[in-house]
Amino acid sequence: MRRILIVCxxxxxxxxxxxxxxxAQAPEPGRPIxxxxxxxxxxxxxxxxxTDRSPGLGxxxxxxxxxxxxxxxxxxxxxxxxxxxxxxxxxxxGRARYPEAKAFRTDLAQEIARNGGEAxxxxxxxxxxxAEGLYRLAQLGADFDLPGVLVHYAWPxxxxxxxxxYDRDSALFARDGFQELLEExxxxxxxRILLVSHSMGGALTMETLRQMAISADSETLSRISGLILISxxxxxxxxxxxxxxxxxxxxxxxxxxxxxDKALRLSGWISGEPARLGNLQDVSELADIRVTVxxxxxxxxxxxxFNVGNSPALIAMLNRSGxxxxxxxxxxxxxxGLLPMAVLTVQNATQxxxxxxxxxxxx
Numbered sequence: 473m474r475r476i477l478i479v480c481x482x483x484x485x486x487x488x489x490x491x492x493x494x495x496a497q498a499p500e501p502g503r504p505i506x507x508x509x510x511x512x513x514x515x516x517x518x519x520x521x522x523t524d525r526s527p528g529l530g531x532x533x534x535x536x537x538x539x540x541x542x543x544x545x546x547x548x549x550x551x552x553x554x555x556x557x558x559x560x561x562x563x564x565x566g567r568a569r570y571p572e573a574k575a576f577r578t579d580l581a582q583e584i585a586r587n588g589g590e591a592x593x594x595x596x597x598x599x600x601x602x603a604e605g606l607y608r609l610a611q612l613g614a615d616f617d618l619p620g621v622l623v624h625y626a627w628p629x630x631x632x633x634x635x636x637x638y639d640r641d642s643a644l645f646a647r648d649g650f651q652e653l654l655e656e657x658x659x660x661x662x663x664r665i666l667l668v669s670h671s672m673g674g675a676l677t678m679e680t681l682r683q684m685a686i687s688a689d690s691e692t693l694s695r696i697s698g699l700i701l702i703s704x705x706x707x708x709x710x711x712x713x714x715x716x717x718x719x720x721x722x723x724x725x726x727x728x729x730x731x732x733d734k735a736l737r738l739s740g741w742i743s744g745e746p747a748r749l750g751n752l753q754d755v756s757e758l759a760d761i762r763v764t765v766x767x768x769x770x771x772x773x774x775x776x777x778f779n780v781g782n783s784p785a786l787i788a789m790l791n792r793s794g795x796x797x798x799x800x801x802x803x804x805x806x807x808x809g810l811l812p813m814a815v816l817t818v819q820n821a822t823q824x825x826x827x828x829x830x831x832x833x834x835x
Contacts, residue, residue, distance in 0.1 A: 489549075490603075490604070490631065491601060491604040492549060492603050493519060493521070493602070493603045493606075494549065494555075494556030494561055494563045494564065495563065495564045495565075496561075496564075496565065497565060498537035498565050499540070500537060500540075501535060501537070501566070502534075502535030502536045502564065502566065502610075503535065503537075503622065504534075504535050504583060504621075504622070505533065505534050505536055505610060505613075506531075506532075506533050506583070506623045507530075507532040507533065507606070507624050507625075507626060508529055508623070508624075508626070508650070508653030508656070509529070509530045509649075510529060510626075510628055511523065511525075511530070512524040512525070513530060518569055519532075519567075519602065520532065520602055520626055521601065521602045522628070523628055523629065523630050524628060525642060526628070529649040531570040531573060531656075532568060532570060533566075533568045533576075534564050534566075535565045535566035536562060537562070537564075538614045539557075539558060539563075542614060543784065544615045545782050545783055545787055547562060547607050547608065547611050548560055548561045548562060549561060549562065549603070549607070562611070573656060577659055577660045580621070580656070580657070584621050584661045584662050588619075589662060589663035590619055590620030590621065590662070590663070590664045590697075591621045591622075591662045592613070592619075592621070592668060593623045593653070593654070593665060593666070593667050594612065594623070594625070594669070594670075595625045595627070595667070595670065595676055596624075596625075596627070596629070597629075597669075597670040597672045597674075597703075597777075598635075598671050598672040598705060599630075599633055599635065599636075601629065605624060606624055608670075610622070615791075616787070616790070617791075620664070620666070621662075623653070625646075625673075627646035627650070627673070627676060628642045630642070636739065639672055640672065640675075643672050643675055643676040644679065647683055650676060650677070651680050651683060651684055654696075655689070655692050658695050662695055664695065664697035665696050665697060666698045667696060667698070667700065668700045669699075669700070669701055669704070670702045671702070671704065674702070674750070675704065675706040677699070679714065681696070681699075681714070681718060681722075682717045685717050685718045685719060693720075698723065698724045698725070698726075699722040699725050700724075700726045701727045701728065701749070702750075702778065702780050703728060703729070703730065703735070703736060703751075703777050704727065704749040705736060705739050705750060706748060707747075707749070708748070708749050708752065708758075712758075712761070721761070721763075724764060725761075725762065726763070727752070727763055727765045728750075728779070729752050729765055729767050729768070730750070730751060730767065730769040730776050730777075731751050731767075731769050732769045732772040732776040733775070734775040734777065735776070735777035736750050736751045752765060755816060755822075755823035756818045758818075759819040759820065760819060762821070764822045766823075767824065767825040767826065768826055770825075770827050770828055771785055771828065786826070813826050
């Protein structure tokens with residue numbers, strides 16, 4: 473039965489249409505998303521849409537417009553063989569590639585100054601192409617009204633279901649590029665950098681933070697104002713070893729999990745270790761680490777691997793709940809009477825199990 477489930481997941485993922493960049497003018501200018509990438513740039517289009525690994529960090533900016541009728545949890549791509557429709561689709565309204573870091577840093581510094589020194593960096597996961605990662609950050613920015621400058625780190629995923637071993641090696645390959653991008657943010661004046669990582673991107677993020685701690689890059693690490701791992705595809709023992717090398721953890725440090733995550737079941741089968749950080753069952757395994765674990769299994773949609781971005785009900789809860797926002801900002805007291813949730817604290821670790829509500833609007 474387990475093998476049948478895995479084959480079905482792989483088949484459905486392989487048949488799903490893939491996201492592509494769509495370029496068009498929109499009534500409103502797109503929100504700028506700065507990009508650091510270790511993907512190779514397509515020599516024809518000039519976009520980092522390749523899957524090969526680039527030895528240097530590529531730098532770019534994409535202005536992405538979200539359609540006016542956008543519904544939370546949805547990303548709408550242009551239909552095959554049709555031009556993108558800004559009224560319906562996510563579109564790129566402008567772009568720039570920076571041959572040199574200085575020009576990138578100049579434009580980035582201006583945006584950072586306009587946004588009070590804040591930046592949000594998104595690191596995509598396994599089986600993700602460039603357009604999918606870029607538009608996912610645009611969607612999260614719109615759905616959660618994220619403050620600050622949006623920055624996307626696009627590492628060279630093969631963007632294929634059977635590309636898991638390649639992606640795992642690519643995540644290790646991409647550590648230096650990610651550290652370089654964070655250093656560019658610091659040099660551009662970012663005072664508070666929130667890291668948001670999904671799936672295998674969580675493993676890449678943790679490896680990079682460990683690397684920075686070992687190299688004593690305290691100046692850049694001091695700018696990390698929070699870390700959110702969404703369905704991290706990461707062995708728990710490896711995670712503990714990474715944390716052990718970090719003298720101070722970012723606060724808040726939040727891990728979104730789900731035991732219904734079919735994609736993590738697949739990665740566990742491939743790696744031979746079914747227990748992943750993203751489907752953690754027993755929070756006591758992290759008891760000595762100051763983290764907040766939020767179980768989103770009750771909101772599982774699709775394969776259950778990105779509930780935070782895919783579930784409209786969960787997005788609404790996270791947006792409207794002052795209690796959850798307080799937890800994300802570091803208030804770990806947890807008063808479960810305000811929302812249908814269970815809160816468990818084991819030493820330093822706090823686990824919150826979220827449950828659906830019938831009416832979030834209060835009538």
